[in-house]
Amino acid sequence: MSGNCGGFKEYNISRHFTTKHANYASKLSTKEREATAQKLAANLQAQQNFFHRQTAIQESSTKASFMLSFKLAKASKPLFEALDESNDVKDTAQLLIFIRGINDTFEITDEFLTMESLKGQTRGEDLYDRVSAVIEKMKLPWSKLINVTTDGSPNLTGKNLNHVVNPVVKLVNFIRARGLQHRQFITFLEETDADHQDLLYHSRVRWLSLGKEFQRVWELKEKIGAFLELQGKADEFPELSNKSWLCDFAFAADVFSHMNELNMKLQGKDQFVQDMYTNVKAFKSKLVLFSRQILNKPLTHFPTLATLKEAGAKMKKYSESLDALHGEFCHRFSDFEKIDKSLQLVACPRPQNSSRGAAVRTD
Structure with missing residues (x-):
């Protein structure tokens, strides 16, 4: 069977060459063919360097x-x-x-x-x-x-999650960056009645879209693993069979989901800076709450992580990651913290006087 497949591939390549590139061999000299090949290789390299x-x-x-x-x-x-x-x-x-x-x-x-x-x-x-x-x-x-x-927003994912982000981005780009492979993957999902019909596209530049991308990959991880097995590429992504890494993946999916919610609140027109910064402060308070709660293992705010029994032994590590993320937010928004009182004045220029109408002692 493999020999027949090899023959078919060779025939297809030969037919494509003779029908689409007939002038390449018949009308070009050896030096011209070399120059043309170098030009094609340069175009391919330019596409690969895009991201x-x-x-x-x-x-x-x-x-x-x-x-x-x-x-x-x-x-x-x-x-x-x-x-x-x-x-x-x-x-x-x-x-x-x-x-x-x-x-x-x-x-x-x-x-x-x-x-x-x-x-x-x-x-x-x-x-x-x-x-x-x-x-x-x-x-x-x-x-x-x-x-x-x-629009060059610095990455807020933190170094603690890079070992999760890099393989996931590599996996998505591996499937979606190749036309034939992408079509085969879509067909595979349709044939297996998957809940989703495709992966969301993501590159390292657009880190703000990680929340939705991670959730989609998590929900399709079994289908993706089966597809990689059929393609003979499972060895290139050993993380999908690593239980410890899957725990980190689930944790990252929940964290990025919360960050994506914050990102959506900060978008749109006609928003005042004091309202936007209020959302940032609320998110920082959430991170403190999440860090404390996760040590006691109530995973209400981490539904993806809650599906894995193996995650129980890594709660201290995840608490430290949340603390590090909180520190990163404090550092990035330190300039707003300095003018917080001014922003509050803009939001509420005439605060109510709590002492108005209070009884005054005369003795």
């Missing part, structure tokens, strides 16, 4: 925002910019610049300023120079620019 480049672009965007913010640190006028960066179909980085202004009557206006193609390097310095040139071209006063934001 690695995306990560570098996000880091450069963040660096550029810090450089601009440093220059504008002493300004205090109502104008700021947002930077977003993505790649087009030709893998050319496109820098999108939005501008937001506030007038004397506190009306907020958002406008798309421009889109700049970055055909060379995408270092922080390059983004800074391009944004600076746009500001000068549009004759925008630097004195009124007070803030620069980017």
Whole structure:
């Protein structure tokens, strides 16, 4: 049977070559064929480097925002910019610049300023120079620019969960990044009456989508394991048969689910900063509560982890991970903590005086 399969594969490749690339062998010289092969290999390498480049672009965007913010640190006028960066179909980085202004009557206006193609390097310095040139071209006063934001949000998953995140992302990209393999996986799920018909796509850049992605992979883990067995690739993902790793996976799925809920609360238009920071403070309080509760093994807030009996011996480790995540949130939002009282004043400018109407002693 294997010999016949090998023959069919060889025939298919030969037929594809003669029908789709007839000019390659008949009309090209040896040197021309070598040059063409090198070009095809370079295109393949460019596709494989796509996700690695995306990560570098996000880091450069963040660096550029810090450089601009440093220059504008002493300004205090109502104008700021947002930077977003993505790649087009030709893998050319496109820098999108939005501008937001506030007038004397506190009306907020958002406008798309421009889109700049970055055909060379995408270092922080390059983004800074391009944004600076746009500001000068549009004759925008630097004195009124007070803030620069980017979509390059630093990863909040923490090093304690990297040993879970990396294999899951690798697994999803392994199945979805290959067209034929992806189609075979979808067909396999349909034939086995799986609850879901596909995996959600995820890359390392979009860490905020980990909650839904982890839950989907968890629910399909048995189907995925069976599919990898059929493909002869089970040895490349030994974690799926490791009970200790599966406990960590379940814990991470629950944690990222809670983080995804917070992320959804922070999205959308017409939100005030004091309300958004209130959600962050509430989540930090939840982490403290989760850390204490998990030591006593009530897993009400960790439904995925609660399905595994083996998880009981790892509660101390998970409590420490929650404490580390809490510390990371405190560090990332320390600037807001410094202005918390001011935010409370904006939220409630006229607090009730609790002493009004109270009896006064005269003796």
